[in-house]
Structures are given as structure tokens and as C-alpha cells.
Amino acid sequence: MSSISLQSLAAENKILKNQASQFRYFLSGSRVDINTIGDVESGQTIYCDRDALHGVATGFLRSAEVCLDIGPGVRPQRLLHCPVHMLVEPYVAYAEKLLAAYPAKPIFCQDGLTYLQQALSKSVDTVFLLDVIEHLEKADGLRLLKHAIRVARVQVVVFTPLGFMPQHYTESFSWEGVSHSELQNHRSGWLPGEFENAIHVVCENYHKSADQEFGAFYSIIDASVVNQPRLILLSDGAANDFEFQEGDVILADVMFSELSWKINFVPKRNMVVVPFQLIAEESLTSIEILRNTIINFGVLESYLQRFENVLALGVSAEVVLQRHRNEWA
């Protein structure tokens, strides 16, 4: 047999192996059993078992047309079906493997941070960072995250070990026939609290070895509200660690703004006063009467309808926000 036909056979064999590998990959759990858990809001954490982790996390994902998969290795994300699924993989050996296995997907052999820095704001629906940020130094990870949130329209999905989990590159390890590189070293540890505007799904014993256990978690960051201006309803002082932002619009309670010394710590730009305490106490008064008698009630209503990112600080403010959500019933 000539060397050319041997080469072509080897090439064909490689393609077939890639296709078989891809087929096996999809058959062995490509469809995550979605477990929808209701009543969970941003900032809250769901703890679950190892087997349930991916299904529970998938239940919190919103649908996406275009997704960007940063650092997929040789296995792109399987949580969400995206018609346009872009893969950004910095390690050449993995990228080649991806190219062979997923010819229909756009693949970029590039560092994730470099790619995201160049990407336009709000240009994809979902950014996946699955088993990625723990491979970066903390500062680089934060930069990557910041850009991912900027680029995503809907959500950023992070999956990483719970805290620092040591992992060192050795040449003896390989992933589907591809040797690891130093990129596989873990350089930072992360906790759910470090991701704001997110729902966290945690398994405390996800990675098990003979002598040690490490947890893992998903943080599903709501990118749609992150860069929007916030409406802050304030009827009491904010916590010491609360940071007011440049674009915040503040509706403050009349009594609070007149009588509390804590008002000194609240920026006065974009501030309107509304009698929250009075509105909260008038729980049986109809909306029409409130509209006609309460100063700035129209402003309150209009702002609550326009802003998606609303925070209530203080009991009366929370009651007013709740009544608005209940359509003033």
C-alpha cells in the first residue's frame, strides 16, 4: 500500500474517531436533565447534590440565540442550545481538536481576555466561563469577568471550584488524547459572594479524591441589569458597605431626608423625596386616592415602571416596592 493511501486512511480514521468521540460525548449526557427550582432571586444560593448540580443550574438559564464559550477545552458547553455557538480556546491542541469535531461552530484560537476586550458591548446573549477563571490570576479573572458582563446581553454563566482547589500540570495527564499544558494549572480560588447580581448553585462535595473534597458552584450573573441605572428607594440608611453608583436615581423618604443624620451619607444628585412611610402605612387606601394626595406619587409610579433594576433600602421602601409589584392591590 502506498504511503499516500496510508496517510489518507490515517486521516479518515482520525476524522471517524473525532466524529465517534463527538457522538459519544453527546450521547453520554449531552442532554442535561433540567430541574427547575422556582422562587429564587438574585443574590440567593441554592445548595444541591452533585448529581443534581448541572440540572438545577440549567433550570436558571434564560434562552439565548448567540453564545460565547470561553475556554471550552475539547468539550463545548452543553447546558444551553444556542443556534450560534462561538468557541474561544487559547490552547492550540484543544482548538485543533475542536475544529475537527465541530466544523460548524466558529472557533477562535485566542486568549479569552484578549477576545473579550475587542468584542463589542452587548454583542452576544450569553457568555460561558465554565472551569475557566480558576486558571487565571485573581486580577485577570476579575478583568475577564468585567468584560464578559459588558459583552453579554442576557447572562454570564460561571462554573468554578468552591474556593481554591490546587491543580498542577503534569505531562502524564491528557484530555481525550490531548496533553495538558500549563494553562491547566489553577491560579485562583473563588466564592459565590464574589459575583454580584447572580443566582448561585452550589455543591459542597463536587470534586472528590481519595483524601480531599472540594465543592463547585455555578454563578449565573444577570448581565441585563448590571449596566443599567439603578433606582434606589430609601427609607432608612444604607448599610456601611453599600456603594452608591454614578448613575443611581434615588427616591428618599421625606421623614428620612428631613430628620435622619444618615442622609449625610447619601449622594444628593438625582434625588426626589417621596413620603414612603405614609404610603406604607396607608395599606388599605386605593391607588386613586394615593395618586391624588401623596406628593411625588406620580414620579414614584413612573420611575418604578421604567426601571428594571430597583433596590429598596428600609422597611417602608420595601413595603412600597412590594405593593407596586402586587400592582397596588
Place this chain on the structure above:
Amino acid sequence: MKKLNIPIVTDVPPDASYTAGQVLHRIISSLPDIKFEFFWVNHSGLPGHITIPNNCSIKRIFDFHLHGIWWVLARFTKKVGERSTVLRKVGLLVRLSMWILKTISIGLRLGFSLRKSPSRLVWCVVQGEKTVLCYVVAGLVSRRTLILQQWDPLSWWMTHRGHPRKAHEIMRKVLNWLERRAILNVVPSDAWKMRLLAEGKKSIRLDNFFDDPMDISKELVFLSDPQAIHAVFVGQFYSNAELELLIGHLTRTLAALNKKLVLHYFGHAQPSQTALGYRLIAHGALPRDELVKRIAKWDLALLPYPTEARFLETSSFSFPSKSRVYLAAGLPIIAWASAGASPDIFYKQHYSAYYHNALVDDRTEEFVSAIIEASPSQRKSRHQEATRILGEQFSYSSELVPFKEFLVEHA
């Protein structure tokens, strides 16, 4: 096993949409080998569109409403009674006589119907004084042995309906006679069962039982909220004093711990927030098993229970079926109940590590702190403990099997 055919006489139908009916539906549908003939003594005037189990058929319906000349007479005496106190008393007496006659006549007809039944046993569900009187007559006429089931003491019904104390005493004696005559008394609490046994009456405990528990630890999820404690309240949202006091107490305790209270309500009512300081989310009503799964992720369950002196018998002998749901969900329970209340005694005995009665025990902050600090693995072991208790106390094997064995032996 011989083919059993047992008549069941009840005011509330074995339809899962009614609270008590849910229990009957569950018992009947869990005994598919036995046929049940349903005699509906519909004294509450419930609508006729009901869904009953496949092994149950409606045999006869008895309507307690007055018709024709009797209705005219009742209206007339009521109208005339508005003119003077004497006429009012006369009117009341006339209507009482009519009511007794009507109930006795239904009891007679029911008794004759039951005589035709091949079964030696009749299962009667007591819900108030009318059913007591009716069953006494029916029992005498039919010459059948009775199984008597009760959920709330007679005083609960009669207090609610505003009957005079004298009537309470008379009906109590009639019920006592009926309980003695019954071959078995089915009640919802251990305290009630023990009282009946002490009086020499045969009794078992049976209420809204669960299937024998399975290991669902892999499916469990727990929610953790750094800002708030998520509490659950299931059932009728009466803004009664006990619930308000419990919420107020909990809100103050949480404020001291720099946490907020989020109250998740499940039930048919449309509740409104009665006080500031907490967030109320109404989720509507859910089927029981779905409800258990939904609430298991939260932190705490609320169990207010009547503390007024006039409901002393009720709080001592009834048992809140919502607390079984809380236990099935593996939630810690915070109650507001008198020290001798039946759930207080039960949960202190069986679930003491995760039960707290805020009315009598002042360590609420300690209890709530433990809930806040509980790790997922501790929450999981609490769920396992609750499941164990549920299996021992409120499961198919522990509650229904003894009842089924009794039916097979005596029917």
C-alpha cells in the same frame, strides 16, 4: 381476602378539593380492594359536583335544607321573631324542633338504607352536632356496628355556631354514648386517642398520612439568602391573633440578627400584609406532594394554634395537618401554641431539636440563629430525621395499615 363492601356516611365528601375530604379520598383510594358506598349527609349544603375515588360510589344523598311548608314556617318565625324577644324565643324553639325532626327523619331513612347493606360495619364521619344526632338514630335503626371518625372536637363546631352551653353538654353526652357504642374511634391526635382509651373506648389515630418515605436526599435543594429568612405558612390565612403575634415576634427577633423575614403563603386565600416589617409572597394552593417538594428548600415553617380558653379542647385534641406537611418537607417548626396543645406535645416529644414554641419558650433568638447557621449537610440530616419520624408516625404503614387490618377483621 374476602370482598368487602363498606358504607361510609359523611358530611364532607371524599373529594380531594376539601380539607377533610382529602383525607377520606386518600384513605379510600389507598384501599383499592375494598368497595365503599358513600351516603352523603350533606348538612352543610356543599355543591354536588365532586370527584370521588374509583372504588367509591354514591349510594344516597340526604339534603338537610327545609322545603315547602317547613321553609315557609322557618322564614315566618324568623320574621316574626324580629318584633319582640318573646316571639324570637318562640321562633327559635319552633325552628329547633323542626331541625331535630328533620335530622331524626334523615337518621331514620339512613338507618333503613344501611340495614340493606351486607356489611356489618358502617364508617361514620362526625362533623358537628347534626351528624351526631343523625348517626345515633341511624345506628339504632340499622343495627350495624359503627366506626366513628372525628377531626375536631364537638365543642369546636358548636362554639363556632354559637350554640348555648346547655346544648354543648347535652350533645357531648349523646356523642359520648355514640363513642362507647362505636367499635372503633378514629381520631387525629395521640392525646385524643389516649383520652378515649382511658375512657374504655377503642381508638386509633389516623389522619392525612403520607406514602412510606423513600430516600430523596439526592433530589433535595436548599435555599440560602444572606439577607433574609424564608418562612412558610400553609393553610387558611386567618389574620388571627396567634399568627400575627408569631410573625411580630419573629420579625423582631430577626431584626436583632440583622435579617429580614420573607413569608411564603400557600393556600386558597388572597392574604394581605397585616403589618410592616416583613415581605409576604402568596403562591396560591398546591397539591400536597408538590407543596412538600416546593417548600423544602426554605428555612422555617410557622405553626400558630388557637390559644383562647374557649378553644382549649380543640387545641388539646385536634392536630394541624399542615404540621405534617412541614415535617414531610423537613423544615424546622416555630409554633405559637399553649403548652398543652397536641402539636406542642407531639413535636416536643419527637422533633424537639427542630421545634420551638415561641409562646412558652423565650429562646427564639437561639433557635433562629441555629437555623441561619445550619450548613447544607446539617439541613440534609434534619430532613432525614424528619423523614424517619414521618415514616414511624404518619405513613401508610404506621397509620393506614392498622385501620385496614381492622376493617378486614370486622367487616
